Amino acid sequence: MDVPFYICAGIGIAAAFSVILQRRAVLSVLSLMVVLITCAAMYAMLGAHFLAVLQILVYAGAVMVLFVFVVMLLDPEILPEEVRPQSILERLWIFILTLGVSTIFAMLVWVFAHRYVPYRQMGADNTEKVSLLLFSEHIAAFEATSLILIAAIVGALTLSKRHRKAKG
């Protein structure tokens, strides 16, 4: 459990910083993909095999591709931005934020380490068990998500339509 976890965690954190610190948007997207794959590895290590595969398929596969499409659609001149802090005020702002975040992170780690519970062994039939749960207890939510997906499709289509100059 330990060594693979630390490797994945290391890669994940580095990629996450890369996401927020890159100048070019494409590199952000690629870094995010690395983070997602790391997460999938975490899921697998925790015994959630179904979710691991789903993460790769849906998140890394579909959503990230969507992001890449949009990045390609946007004007390459406009997209890159300066990540260097430009003025004293900005440097101050970043410093305060980083301080606050680090404090909270430290506190969280302390809490988690304090309540450490060893991980259990999960069986190999994770997918079967999850699907059984999905289709019995959570069937209503399952059907509702399909509705949400339809609404999302319709919404996305409507929003990205080109409106012609002449109305009607």
Add this chain to the structure above:
Amino acid sequence: MQLAFLCFLPFLASIFNGFWYLFAKKPWKMAAGVVSTLALFTSFCLASALAFHDVTFSLPWIATGSFELPFVLRLDHLSSIFVLVITGVGTLIHIYATVYMAHDSGIQKFFAYLSLFCGSMLVLVLGGSLPILFCGWEGVGLCSYLLISFWFDDSEKAKAGAKAFIVNRIGDVGFLLGMFVLFQACGSLDIETLTHAQLSPTTVLIACSLLFFACTGKSAQIPLYIWLPDAMAGPTPVSALIHAATMVTSGVYLVTRLHVLFDAAESLHIVMATVGGVTAFVAATIALVQDDIKKVLAYSTVSQLGYLFLACGVGAYEAAVFHVVTHAFFKALLFLAAGSVIHGMDGEQNMWKMGGLKKAMPVTFATFTLGWLAICGIPPFSGFFSKDEILFHTFTSGHTGLWALGLVTACMTAFYMTRLYIVTFLGTKHTHAHESSWGMLAPLCVLACLSALGGIFGHMISHTLAFHAEAESSQLEWILMLVSACIAGLGIALAFFMYDESRQPIRARIQKQYGWLSTALAHAWYVDEAIDLVLLKPLRQIYGFVWRTIDVLCIDGFIMLLASGGRASGDVLRLIQPGFLHISIACMVMGAFFIMGYMVYGQL
């Protein structure tokens, strides 16, 4: 096994022609007609071989739990007669149609439909249980629609086809309900079982009334006869086959098949007989003033069908079957001859534009003469014997009023048929019409012989059917025969008197005095207009109302309301936003920090 062949050969021909029409229209189109004719002729030969034996063919079809419905075809004496008529007269009409429709571009489609029709009719007649019969019933209704509106580019013809189908369907509701009642009472719809079942009188009465209603649709009685005159929009062979010889007799077949049940429904008898008699009378009155050849023959068909139900109503089922057979002969002959005339006159159907065709189309003239004599009921031709049987049985069962009605109708039949005969064939007007080819004339000749000599079938039919004991020939019978013959002669004489060319002024005077009657008759007593006003107009109002208020206003309006509501609320709520995204996020994050800090601190 041969029974199955007999029944399904026409279907094979239909499928073959159908595929031919869809895939290869060019080469030698007349062959489509030949294929169908051969198929039906083979069926005829099989039928002759199997006739009057009791043959059954059974296939397991539906078997679910307690309900079983095998596909049963049953040939016995009654269905043999009908099968022979269908296949025999049908073959003749097929030969005629092959020549008649030779120049039509959709000839394969035509014969596909025609074969489909013959197959369905055979299923109807051979069906061993009511649902199978109903399959055939529906099939002939469908093919009737397809064939009537064959030239559907003309919207009038298409509407006529739709009218026929819809009116038939209204009758079919009666059939279905009757089947439901019988099934609930009896548990089985097999005809053998039904005829031997013990059913309560009310059940039988209800079921038979419903089935009779279905027959009024199929066999064009009041109130569902309105489709038959309009059905003349179809090609003439269609009129001959479907509306003279076969489909319209399905109602009579149904009643005769279930005659055990109908015998038990006492109160229905008088209703049936009256409906038949009145239909015969009314249709004959309308036929008196029609100018289109085919319309005259159409109303004549309705009239003769009225006779059939009159016969069934008084219990004379053998007479009805006999009249079905002879009617098939002479009515098909008359229709085909009319088709020959129309063909020779290049599409003209108004008989006042004709005249003197005796010289121009001699063979057609000769065969039409025989058909005319048969339908008028002149001895010794077939029509006389069958019509006289019906009138005799009506008289002897005590319905003197209906007998008188039947006599008057017979007189009118003779009158208007002679009127048609004189105006079309006699006189000296046109001589440029050309005689038809032998392909069309040969079937005419065969049918003419059958019409002339068909009287001999009468005894055979009563003998094989053997529903009731045969009565002895009595004095009364001869007297009544004489009366019928005289009435028919009277009608003919009157027509000759009226329509001789020198009598034009007398006709004009009568026309002026009774003009209102003539107009009413010409519009068929305004029945179609009445139905449109009373039934269809309110229905259209209702449809319009349902569409405008319920669909457009309520349902569509509700959805639109939801959408515009969302948009309106968005318009209101946007005023809450400060407009600067990064400031909103910064504030939110600050707040989140504090909350997070507080919660985590509490856990420490």
Add this chain to the structure above:
Amino acid sequence: MVESFAAALFLIGLLGIVLRRTILVMLMSLELMLNAVNLTFVAFGQQQGLLTGQVYVFFTMTIAAAEAAIGLALVIALFRTFRSVDTHAVHGMRE
């Protein structure tokens, strides 16, 4: 251990949202946060031996995908209107 990693991811995403001006990168940081939360769900579920956590993550993942689609459509519409994806430049939301 996994929860700490998730916490780290979450906070990094939070930093990304506050500090970056490009809407697209903000959306990506949002995805980062969502993933972190998913990871937390699974980790705690595993600790307690329940599969409920994984089921909830299934739904969250679906909805996050839908939300990403709509968000990206919005970005494109925004881009067409304002010809810019800088949050500091886009401020017509009140009108």
